[in-house]
Amino acid sequence: MMEPFVRRRHTMLIKERAHALGFAACGVSTADFLEEEAPRLEHWLRQQQHGQMAYMANHFDKRLDPRKLVDDAKSVVSLLFNYFPKEELPTDGTYKIARYAYGTDYHFVIKDKLRALMAYIEEEIGEVHGRVFVDSAPVMDKAWAKRSGLGWVGKNSxxxxxxxxxxFFIAELILDLDLVPDQGIRDYCGTCTRCLDACPTGAIVEPYVVDGSRCISYFTIELKDQIPEAVRGQFDDWIFGCDICQEVCPWNRFAQPTTEPAFAPHPALSEMKKSDWEELTEEVFREIFRRSPVKRTKFEGLKRNINFAKNAKGFPE
Structure with missing residues (x-):
């Protein structure tokens, strides 16, 4: 165990550098087994609420214990990066994509910043072993951010x-460095049920439990088969992801625009009408979404989503 002064100094250095790199918040938790989350994850998987997201069932032990991802891990550094847009894309007379997908794929943007933070740690502190993560490995990012005092997990999960x-995006460093952990905060959802009431597909099956296989984001991004007829007419023109449960959340009245230029939307997106989306060619798709999260659906997947939203009443495509 390091001297308390050294631990505090190292923790302060990391947090100050994280803020300098553009992260909106940084918190620390002790790298140990996620005892509270283990039974919840197991139950969620047993209920098949991950749908076709088979990767969610993989590496169960690693999801719950960061020491299985980094030898001798001692600390998890959780980071938040704001993506709330300065200007909203139009929603009238057009189809909608989730705000996180407006600009450059966050994996590219945030990975670079995490690597810069890791390089700074090694330069200032010395030899530190660790790994950087941004939604690309079996890490329960919300659980660690909650432990680190960066927020609470709401009723919309x-x-x-x-x-x-x-x-905001959530990212982590898992380090073999002994740091000062932060304290978690309490739940401030209170009696509010706006997210449950607003979800068109009823994916929030009870407070704090989302059936991933019923979520619009799942249908439009993760699902590779045809979208089930049972949910036709419930998408409200969303063709990639969905922000409904965030839009109705009272806490998002405090959202401030991001200062990261990479998350600004491609200029063509603000001009797109429904007819432009419906007539989208593969060439235009490649140009607009070259480095975008939307690329994940591939051209055929996005066209499927557009056709499903277009024919909301089940008319022939």
């Missing part, structure tokens, strides 16, 4: 922060 709402 998103991490909520009293200062900035929920429009």
């Amino acid at each position: 998103n991490l909520l922060n009293r200062r900035m709402g929920s429009y």
